[in-house]
Amino acid sequence: MKTINKAVLAYSGGLDTSIILKWLQDHYGCEVVTFTADIGQGEEVEPAREKAKTLGVKEIYIEDLREEFVRDFVFPMFRANTLYEGEYLLGTSIARPLIARHLVRIAEDTGADAISHGATGKGNDQVRFELNAYALNPHIHIIAPWREWDLNSRERLVAYAKEHGIPVETRKDGGADYSMDANMLHISYEGGELEDPWVAPDEAMWRWTASPQEAPDTPESIELTFAGGDPVAINGESLSPAQMLEALNQLGARHGIGRIDLVENRYVGMKNRGCYETPGGTILLKAHRAIESITLDREVAHLKDELMPRYASLIYNGYWFAPERQLLQGMIDESQRAVNGLVRLELYKGGVMVTGRSSATDSLFDESVVTFEDDQGAYDQADADGFIKLNALRLRIAGRKGRTQT
16 A cells, blocks of 8 residues: 555545545545535535544645636536536536646645545546546546445445544435535435436425426526627626526526436446436526527537537546547637627526527628518529539439439
């Protein structure tokens, strides 16, 4: 076992990382530096400081990264209209490179020998943390306790915590709570009864959003202003990136928007069932596609849609700092220079409907061409005859050769 004098732990103060802190001290005999990132998880982060102190931690980092998270990670991802496997808005995935960036930085600042995380040996997060960390520091040593210890169930973790006097929150029935991850973009739920993909999630599980059935009976109309592909104002009020996502979350949660129940394919090879609440992101995706619909060239828009699944997989699998993701990001960002304008949306009982889109400076929508009324010669309909015949040429040849299947 490599000698470790000091390790930086990604520390939430929750079940897994509280146990890991104690385990690192006992198993490696090392000093532990804790790093707690405030990325809008909706819970106080300061209690993590007190928990760390009770376990003898002297160097405690608690940092507000909300603006950095949304500005440098969430917004760039949404410029690509990113969905993994057509459904998942990547709320957990996109936070991992940010945390890895700061783990590596703090390790360098404190002279630590290693970094450590609480991701399990079955999940994606171990891959995301470590690939991103290695990209930033090829020589970093990483301790992944779930791949070393024998505490391989949440029940054993609870027992270990009780044995060492570490307080943990459990359900009323005494079992471990759902495995949850939260940040400004989403909250996720895994484990427990969700491990059976046929069992419907308990309504009491959802923490952020109103039930669509119980959401307001009156639709709410909002207007989002975009500049360079990013939302910059709601109903004319300018907001910072973090303020914007928080405001969209509040709007979406009130109207029951953003719940999803899916089975996804993990990078490590297994299928996993998870439930997610992403209220603000669901609104943002709908609005961004709407403003792109009038400002992007057709082939540019189609090319982005073709590349998006690859881009989504790179984020999901932990390649945020990889050269291919950065190359794609450059192309995506270049496409967004003309994505400026206003989108009007209606929020109602779990749904988001676009009711208007406009761009005073960059719209490619030409009313004089598309009108069903007299277009004053802007479009010669007779041109379509040759266009159709040219595109039908190969089909007609195949038909004459008897190759067309009916």
